[in-house]
Amino acid sequence: MTDPAAKSEIDSRTIALDELLRQWARWGREHQSDQVSILWRIEHQGPVGASIRGYPDGDMPKDVSRVERAVMALRTEERMVVMARFLTMGKERDKARDCEISYSTWRLRMDKAYAELIGRLGL
Numbered sequence: 023m024t025d026p027a028a029k030s031e032i033d034s035r036t037i038a039l040d041e042l043l044r045q046w047a048r049w050g051r052e053h054q055s056d057q058v059s060i061l062w063r064i065e066h067q068g069p070v071g072a073s074i075r076g077y078p079d080g081d082m083p084k085d086v087s088r089v090e091r092a093v094m095a096l097r098t099e100e101r102m103v104v105m106a107r108f109l110t111m112g113k114e115r116d117k118a119r120d121c122e123i124s125y126s127t128w129r130l131r132m133d134k135a136y137a138e139l140i141g142r143l144g145l
Contacts, residue, residue, distance in 0.1 A: 043104070044108065045086060046093070049083065089139075089143065093139070100131050103123075103132050114128060
């Protein structure tokens with residue numbers, strides 16, 4: 023059986039990560055017209071094309087930049103579900119279908135991504 027204190031710690035880390043990811047997504051939406059995130063550039067231009075212009079973090083808050091770098095370091099499969107969850111609107115089941123994966127695979131990848139991000143961000 024799971025220790026209640028350990029479960030509480032996991033929940034608090036998940037809540038903290040959710041908030042950081044929401045701030046990251048909010049900043050990206052608010053600044054997409056004047057500054058494009060590195061993730062968007064990699065997604066649309068590939069790693070080489072994205073690297074040519076340099077990293078656009080001049081106005082990016084430190085926490086947002088830290089989260090962006092952590093998300094960018096995820097495996098493609100996990101990064102895809104994190105980006106879909108936080109950067110697009112709709113229900114998770116619909117997002118899973120848009121990513122061409124089952125909902126159970128979506129949940130597994132999200133769990134892996136969260137575990138990795140919690141570690142990378144030191145939560």
